Each structure stands twice: as C-alpha cells, then as structure tokens.
C-alpha cells in the first residue's frame with residue numbers, strides 16, 4: 001500500500017540513484033579505515049563544514065553522544081536547550097552513559113539562547129560544582145517548530161563559549177534545511193563551532209547514518225566513543241554510498257520541501273476547524289479547533305484508513321499534529337492531503 005507519510009522526514013526512503021550507488025559501492029573494513037566510500041563521505045562532509053575531519057555514525061543520537069563523550073569528562077556539565085533533542089529525546093544518554101550533567105536553559109522562539117541565561121547557567125570555578133564544559137545548539141530546532149537558527153545568533157553563542165573556554169557543539173540533524181531556509185552556505189552555520197552532527201537519513205533520504213565533523217583530535221576521540229557505543233561498522237560503504245548522493249544532490253533541493261510545507265500550511269489554514277500553529281522549513285504544526293466533533297485519534301485514523309495518509313499527533317494530551325514534508329511528498333500529494341482533510345472535516 002502506498003502511503004503519503006507526513007509523520008516525519010525520517011520516513012523518507014532512499015532514491016533509485018542511491019540504491020544503484022549502494023549496489024555498486026566499493027567497500028572495505030571501516031574499523032581499519034579501509035572503506036574507500038566511507039573515507040570519501042567523511043572527507044566531503046568535513047570539507048563542506050570547513051572542519052578537519054569527520055566520522056560516519058549510525059544515527060543522529062549516536063553522533064551527538066559521541067560528540068559529548070569526546071568533549072567532556074565524567075562529572076562535567078553542559079548547557080543545553082530545555083526543548084532540545086539532546087536533552088529531551090536521547091534518553092539522557094550523556095548522563096546515562098557519560099556521567100555528564102545537563103544544565104537546561106530556555107530555548108527562544110527563534111531557537112536561540114539569551115545571553116543572560118547562558119551566563120546564569122555557567123558554573124563558577126568552585127569545587128562544589130561540576131565544571132561547565134560545553135554549550136549545545138540545535139539547528140533547525142525540532143521542538144521550536146523547525147525554525148532555522150540565524151548565523152548571528154550562533155556567533156553570539158560561539159563568542160560566549162570562547163570567552164569562557166567552553167566547547168560549542170551543534171546538533172545539525174537538519175542543518176541543510178537551515179542553510180536552504182536562510183540562503184547561506186552550510187559552512188557559515190558551523191562557524192565558531194567545535195563540532196556538528198548532521199543526518200543523512202532525514203530530508204536527505206539516505207537509508208541510515210549521520211556524520212559528526214570537527215577537529216582531528218576530537219574526531220579521534222569521537223571514533224573511540226563510537227566504538228564503545230557499538231557503532232563501528234565494517235563494510236559501511238554500502239550506506240556511505242547513499243550518503244554521498246545525499247550530500248552531492250539532495251541537500252540542494254530541500255527548498256522544494258519548504259515550499260511544499262508552506263503550500264500545505266496555506267491550504268490547511270483555509271479549512272474550517274484547522275488552526276495553523278507554526279510553519280518553518282519543512283515543518284507544519286497545526287491543531288484541530290476545540291469545537292470539532294472529531295477527536296484527534298479519530299481524525300488521524302480516518303486519514304490513514306480512508307485516504308492512506310499518515311500524520312503524527314504531537315502529544316497524546318493535545319489536539320496538535322506535526323507534519324514534515326520531504327522528497328517523497330510532491331505537489332500532487334499536497335493536493336491529495338488537502339482534499340482528504342477537507343473531506344474528513346466536512
């Protein structure tokens with residue numbers, strides 16, 4: 001059955017070109033640094049962000065955790081957004097596996113941090129307190145509705161980090177969406193950062209994998225962290241081959257997904273009973289109006305069962321839904337979704 005799947009961009013499948021490249025990929029044992037396709041992916045990824053080195057990891061979660069383990073010691077603290085993916089949706093891996101204490105601060109609507117919040121969260125040099133070692137940003141910001149963080153805001157945090165001898169890590173799971181939305185080069189969004197993770201398997205359509213970029217010594221430590229997390233793969237060139245296509249051809253078309261998200265939001269806003277909450281990049285958040293007869297589960301079930309359209313409720317206790325556009329959601333699919341929502345709510 002063919003579904004129009006708007007639950008996330010993680011559901012995107014590899015393209016035919018990726019499958020072809022995967023079948024033909026030259027491979028070796030990546031734990032011996034012998035896989036030419038992985039090496040190529042890492043070299044291209046590092047160059048794209050103006051960093052010295054890169055390591056191919058299994059997922060965004062693993063990339064972020066490898067970064068924190070490589071930057072911090074047990075007992076260190078990091079300043080992180082209270083709605084960030086690292087803090088909320090990665091099982092507290094930093095604390096669970098790394099003995100690192102998260103110090104959450106509020107994330108503003110534009111995904112930035114207030115300087116006063118950063119300053120208040122920074123521990124003084126006092127033996128009662130953990131040593132603050134790092135600040136983590138997220139771009140685009142998932143819980144802030146997919147908003148792209150502006151380079152000037154990144155620069156402010158980078159300057160704060162430098163002044164206080166902190167490292168700056170960026171969870172750039174969707175950094176190319178941010179670059180497309182802001183009309184800047186991805187490198188500009190890594191300026192001042194010590195490390196950045198980006199995902200190949202979200203809007204870029206690769207079947208699996210993320211890349212962590214940073215300095216040479218940092219990446220050596222991150223590779224050790226990846227090993228202990230069980231993330232070192234062998235003939236991983238099969239996956240990296242899809243990643244190379246993602247980097248070379250898919251990152252530059254993400255603007256289309258943003259246009260489709262905008263069209264979707266515009267169309268939905270004209271349907272009685274729908275309230276658009278936020279639309280940024282490839283994200284659309286909307287709510288069902290309180291007066292509707294239909295409950296949120298009934299709405300989601302009707303779209304799935306009668307129209308083969310998949311949507312995710314944002315949380316079980318709200319009437320909000322979160323949609324993401326991606327490569328496999330084209331204009332005709334947007335039209336079908338709008339017609340289906342109109343029919344379900346009529």
Ligand code: TLP
Nearest residue numbers: 008010059060061062085089142171173
């Ligand atoms: N996010 C997923 C879910 O985990 C919520 C999604 O569908 O959006 N950073 C950010 C900003 C993310 O949104 C995600 C995935 C990750 C990191 C983790 O990536 P993976 O799923 O590859 O571990």
